[in-house]
């Protein structure tokens with residue numbers, strides 16, 4: 256890999272114009288605190304390490320139509336124009352439609368930079384997020400499923416037939432799962448808080464895909480208070496061997512920072528360092544399996560204190576720009592460790608119909 260190829264960081268100021276209203280956790284402040292920390296870290300002063308790119312509005316409708324019907328695009332446009340809501344959690348505003356289109360442009364730009372060899376890897380720091388949106392529903396703060404649209408762009412436009420999506424948001428990516436549940440050109444692996452304790456209430460270990468997609472959905476529903484060690488153990492023992500057998504042509508990550516212990520709406524206990532390690536594992540897999548091709552998109556994450564630490568840790572890992580982030584771990588709960596150990600064994604037992612461990 257030539258040394259002068261930098262990490263691409265994708266961002267657009269219009270992402271701030273999706274207004275969710277007073278007190279909503281998915282606010283513009285999320286991106287503002289992250290961008291402020293990124294600028295203050297000095298990493299953007301080194302264009303050969305991290306390059307900040309702004310997507311240009313073209314006709315993203317064509318890419319969106321590979322996942323969502325025209326009626327869904329029209330719906331998002333309409334609720335944006337009149338400032339109504341897709342569901343009680345998912346309000347739109349006049350700036351929402353353009354932000355959502357630019358989020359799609361952003362992730363496609365990230366994907367294209369990586370597959371054209373113009374970036375070492377890419378991080379699309381977009382909002383609104385996407386992984387709860389299925390083909391016909393905007394929900395859970397999401398309007399268009401950004402990562403699914405990128406996967407279909409890669410599949411239908413660029414000929415990729417084995418795309419791995421690793422979802423490390425605290426919530427199950429029910430939209431992404433729905434879209435690819437009966438397909439095998441996308442392998443979806445999600446680590447999330449158990450649906451009995453958190454929205455959207457899906458993503459149990461026996462949800463494994465159907466039809467030709469059977470065995471291409473992997474769910475690891477972690478109990479509240481799962482911490483750094485247990486989380487990484489689950490990723491290493493489940494995601495790594497399955498990825499090695501699937502041999503993806505590109506690795507995509509739905510990166511939500513809401514599994515951080517400070518997150519106000521979720522209950523896992525990760526730290527910024529856990530996210531750094533997850534990205535390190537993803538980079539290792541991408542290097543071993545698909546020439547390093549790795550594209551990451553922001554999903555959730557609502558602690559304004561945790562977000563800057565998490566994004567700096569991830570971008571530092573992706574780019575090699577050294578930043579030390581101090582983020583002490585809460586003390587672990589032994590009962591949770593035992594529960595996660597049993598869960599790992601159970602997921603392996605279920606998935607052993609399709610994969611070797």
Ligand SMILES: [Zn+2]
Pocket residue numbers: 424425426511513554555556
């Ligand atoms: Zn989330």
